[in-house]
Amino acid sequence: xxxxxxxxxxxxxxxxxxxxxxxxxxxxxxxxxxxxxxxxxxxxxxxxxxxxxxxxxxxxxxxxxxxxxxxxxxxxxxxxxxxxxxxxxxxxxxxxxxxxxxxxxxxxxxxxxxxxxxxxxxxxxxxx
Amino acid sequence: xxxxxxxxxxxxxxxxxxxxxxxxxxxxxxxxxxxxxxxxxxxxxxxxxxxxxxxxxxxxxxxxxxxxxxxxxxxxxxxxxxxxxxxxxxxxxxxxxxxxxxxxxxxxxxxxxxxxxxxxxxxxxxxxxxxxxxxxxxxxxxxxxxxxxxxxxxxxxxxxxxxxxxxxxxxxxxxxxxxxxxxxxxxxxxxxxxxxxxxxxxxxxxxxxxxxxxxxxxxxxxxxxxxxxxxxxxxxxxxxxxxxxxxxxxxxxxxxxxxxxxxxxxxxxxxxxxxxxxxxxxxxxxxxxxxxxxxxxxxxxxxxxxxxxxxxxxxxxxxxxxxxxxxxxxxxxxxxxxxxxxxxxxxxxxxxxxxxxxxxxxxxxxxxxxxxxxxxxxxxxxxxxxxxxxxxxxxxxxxxxxxxxxxxxxxxxxxxxxxxxxxxxxxxxxxxxxxxxxxxxxxxxxxxxxxxxxxxxxxxxxxxxxxxxxxxxxxxxxxxxxxxxxxxxxxxxxxxxxxxxxxxxxxxxxxxxxxxxxxxxxxxxxxxxxxxxxxxxxxxxxxxxxxxxxxxxxxxxxxxxxxxxxxxxxxxxxxxxxxxxxxxxxxxxxxxxxxxxxxxxxxxxxxxxxxxxxxxxxxxxxxxxxxxxxxxxxxxxxxxxxxxxxxxxxxxxxxxxxxxxxxxxxxxxxxxxxxxxxxxxxxx
Numbered sequence: 001x002x003x004x005x006x007x008x009x010x011x012x013x014x015x016x017x018x019x020x021x022x023x024x025x026x027x028x029x030x031x032x033x034x035x036x037x038x039x040x041x042x043x044x045x046x047x048x049x050x051x052x053x054x055x056x057x058x059x060x061x062x063x064x065x066x067x068x069x070x071x072x073x074x075x076x077x078x079x080x081x082x083x084x085x086x087x088x089x090x091x092x093x094x095x096x097x098x099x100x101x102x103x104x105x106x107x108x109x110x111x112x113x114x115x116x117x118x119x120x121x122x123x124x125x126x127x128x
Numbered sequence: 129x130x131x132x133x134x135x136x137x138x139x140x141x142x143x144x145x146x147x148x149x150x151x152x153x154x155x156x157x158x159x160x161x162x163x164x165x166x167x168x169x170x171x172x173x174x175x176x177x178x179x180x181x182x183x184x185x186x187x188x189x190x191x192x193x194x195x196x197x198x199x200x201x202x203x204x205x206x207x208x209x210x211x212x213x214x215x216x217x218x219x220x221x222x223x224x225x226x227x228x229x230x231x232x233x234x235x236x237x238x239x240x241x242x243x244x245x246x247x248x249x250x251x252x253x254x255x256x257x258x259x260x261x262x263x264x265x266x267x268x269x270x271x272x273x274x275x276x277x278x279x280x281x282x283x284x285x286x287x288x289x290x291x292x293x294x295x296x297x298x299x300x301x302x303x304x305x306x307x308x309x310x311x312x313x314x315x316x317x318x319x320x321x322x323x324x325x326x327x328x329x330x331x332x333x334x335x336x337x338x339x340x341x342x343x344x345x346x347x348x349x350x351x352x353x354x355x356x357x358x359x360x361x362x363x364x365x366x367x368x369x370x371x372x373x374x375x376x377x378x379x380x381x382x383x384x385x386x387x388x389x390x391x392x393x394x395x396x397x398x399x400x401x402x403x404x405x406x407x408x409x410x411x412x413x414x415x416x417x418x419x420x421x422x423x424x425x426x427x428x429x430x431x432x433x434x435x436x437x438x439x440x441x442x443x444x445x446x447x448x449x450x451x452x453x454x455x456x457x458x459x460x461x462x463x464x465x466x467x468x469x470x471x472x473x474x475x476x477x478x479x480x481x482x483x484x485x486x487x488x489x490x491x492x493x494x495x496x497x498x499x500x501x502x503x504x505x506x507x508x509x510x511x512x513x514x515x516x517x518x519x520x521x522x523x524x525x526x527x528x529x530x531x532x533x534x535x536x537x538x539x540x541x542x543x544x545x546x547x548x549x550x551x552x553x554x555x556x557x558x559x560x561x562x563x564x565x566x567x568x569x570x571x572x573x574x575x576x577x578x579x580x581x582x583x584x585x586x587x588x589x590x591x592x593x594x595x596x597x598x599x600x601x602x603x604x605x606x607x608x609x610x611x612x613x614x615x616x617x618x619x620x621x622x623x624x625x626x627x628x629x630x631x632x633x634x635x636x637x638x639x640x641x642x643x644x645x646x647x648x649x650x651x652x653x654x655x656x657x658x659x660x661x662x663x664x665x666x667x668x669x670x671x672x673x674x675x676x677x678x679x680x681x682x683x684x685x686x687x688x689x690x691x692x693x694x695x696x697x698x699x700x701x702x703x704x705x706x707x708x709x710x711x712x713x714x715x716x717x718x719x720x721x722x723x724x725x726x727x728x729x730x731x732x733x734x735x736x737x738x739x740x741x742x743x744x745x746x747x748x749x750x751x752x753x754x755x756x757x758x759x760x761x762x763x764x765x766x767x768x769x770x771x772x773x774x775x776x777x778x779x780x781x782x783x784x785x786x787x788x789x790x791x792x793x794x795x796x797x798x799x800x801x802x803x804x805x806x807x808x809x810x811x812x
Contacts, residue, residue, distance in 0.1 A: 010183055019138075036324075071340055083186075084186035106189035
């Protein structure tokens with residue numbers, strides 16, 4: 001079972017991400033509505049992947065990413081950044097900050113499924 | 129592949145969130161403007177606006193609402209420039225931004241109605257594009273002046289430093305607290321989110337910073353959160369909210385700090401974009417709140433309504449058994465328990481449907497702002513919403529009423545600044561809206577202005593009626609459909625527009641009351657009293673001439689025995705009107721109307737042993753009925769069919785016997801009698 005942390009302050013956005021990724025069997029999801037909550041959850045339980053929004057109140061995605069990469073235990077955690085800013089400059093900045101992959105909004109269900117499959121170590125076959 | 133996930137499914141939830149972001153951005157834009165007018169700056173508000181626009185853009189793109197993406201994108205790009213510079217947009221730019229938000233709101237509303245979102249108007253896009261994104265010179269900043277570790281200060285953005293310095297100068301205490309999350313604490317419900325919620329009640333949270341710690345039994349997650357706070361509460365309260373000993377708190381002082389380490393003070397021009405989310409906590413979107421489509425609540429309410437009807441049937445069946453001599457004591461206990469549980473459940477659902485009145489009133493400043501510009505009035509708005517709450521469906525119906533009253537006040541009642549100066553009034557007019565819960569069932573809302581008042585002679589002339597000698601009479605004239613001609617409204621009365629709509633909603637639809645107080649030259653006040661909730665109410669059931677009726681408890685002043693010898697007969701007025709008797713209550717003559725004769729039921733079959741007294745605009749009126757059957761909860765089904773709609777009848781209900789029972793609105797019935805309107809005829 002792969003455990004995925006979905007971080008976005010918009011509940012609609014989190015629900016959309018989870019609805020898309022449910023197609024990958026053997027996954028379970030934990031929601032975090034703030035960057036701080038994400039950091040807290042990551043420190044208290046193991047996750048196989050984090051899907052992270054950049055634009056959030058309190059602690060933004062980049063800050064979460066920087067914190068995560070500064071922690072030995074979390075250095076290898078795959079992080080998929082989901083952002084409205086799809087330009088090349090943003091992509092580079094985000095990857096420099098330690099993101100494993102980058103997905104621009106709006107995305108299709110297939111696009112995010114493909115990304116996540118590639119990031120999950122033992123990606124399980126789709127139900128479909 | 130799994131293309132089956134249709135993102136359109138998320139449209140309803142999207143609309144709710146979009147609406148919240150639009151109203152949050154509206155409120156913050158106005159706050160920004162107000163701050164700018166008073167010579168201060170509100171960078172937090174600006175950042176929140178940026179964030180709302182950014183989220184709107186992203187969400188709209190996800191669910192495929194392109195017109196909103198286009199508008200939000202342009203607005204976002206413009207606002208970002210100011211956020212970077214730490215300055216605020218000009219007043220003209222604020223106008224365009226408000227227009228943009230309005231255009232978004234219109235599209236959200238259209239989608240909610242099941243219509244398509246119209247493409248953005250080209251003029252609007254052109255206006256947005258034409259905004260000069262150059263935000264002017266960087267705002268000047270004072271150096272940080274805090275006894276905090278430079279590493280911590282370095283992580284604060286300029287406005288957070290400013291917020292701290294200003295807060296401490298203003299008499300608040302700066303406090304640094306540290307929360308260490310752990311699985312044990314999480315099990316007790318103590319997490320960074322709950323700590324923040326608890327702190328929000330006693331302190332202003334300036335910033336929360338995560339800090340990596342070595343793994344140890346004390347920090348099993350290798351993590352702590354440093355909370356930088358401003359507060360007036362005692363250390364004990366803060367410590368309790370965070371769940372730490374008092375001794376672990378540290379004061380943050382602000383004083384003359386000689387040298388600021390190089391680089392400790394971040395450059396104000398650090399771009400705020402996707403990645404830099406340091407914007408404090410007032411994101412405008414409330415936390416710990418589940419958004420629910422109101423239709424789902426209606427479904428729950430509908431389910432409850434059928435349960436209540438089932439309970440009536442049960443109670444009836446038990447009563448039948450008892451009448452046949454069966455021992456029903458245990459059964460009756462169960463039925464009583466069931467009734468109590470249903471009441472609790474009902475109260476819970478009703479509470480979920482309650483929204484703060486302030487949500488409704490918060491939209492007024494924006495409305496007034498727009499009206500001021502088109503009418504060249506200068507108006508100050510005072511809102512006093514308190515913490516009263518009312519049912520969402522009532523709130524939604526009430527909003528157009530408030531819009532009408534506010535529009536009339538600004539458009540017509542409040543004079544132009546010149547005219548006000550000539551009359552010795554302050555140039556700025558005052559519009560005041562206040563509301564409070566009158567009881568557990570009613571909300572009183574007043575909308576008052578210090579404008580020119582209503583000239584009753586002019587209104588009477590216009591209406592072609594005699595000059596009314598009371599405020600109530602004047603209000604009745606104003607509410608005559610069609611009496612909304614602009615010349616009356618603008619030049620003489622100061623009122624008149626849309627009053628029939630106000631009356632229809634407040635009185636006819638919501639079953640509330642509307643009152644007017646006006647003084648020529650000094651101002652006008654409208655008072656609305658509306659029920660906090662509708663649809664399920666506590667009601668008295670009674671019998672009259674063999675027919676059953678119910679009347680909501682909230683409308684009943686008292687129920688009295690009628691001793692025929694106490695009745696004083698007065699001649700009927702208006703020729704064929706119903707007979708009118710009078711009883712004396714506490715020295716006051718109260719007219720008694722025989723309900724049987726109003727409804728043209730067989731009056732001979734009516735014993736008229738009881739009277740239900742209601743108040744209509746403060747004056748009591750008694751309705752004689754045969755006997756009371758008790759008090760119970762009833763589900764009111766509105767009668768929207770115009771063929772069966774009659775004044776004085778607010779709906780129908782089922783008392784458990786499967787027969788429709790009319791729910792009477794005795795207050796409205798009293799009104800039709802006084803107006804000499806034909807009495808409704810009941811066919812039951």
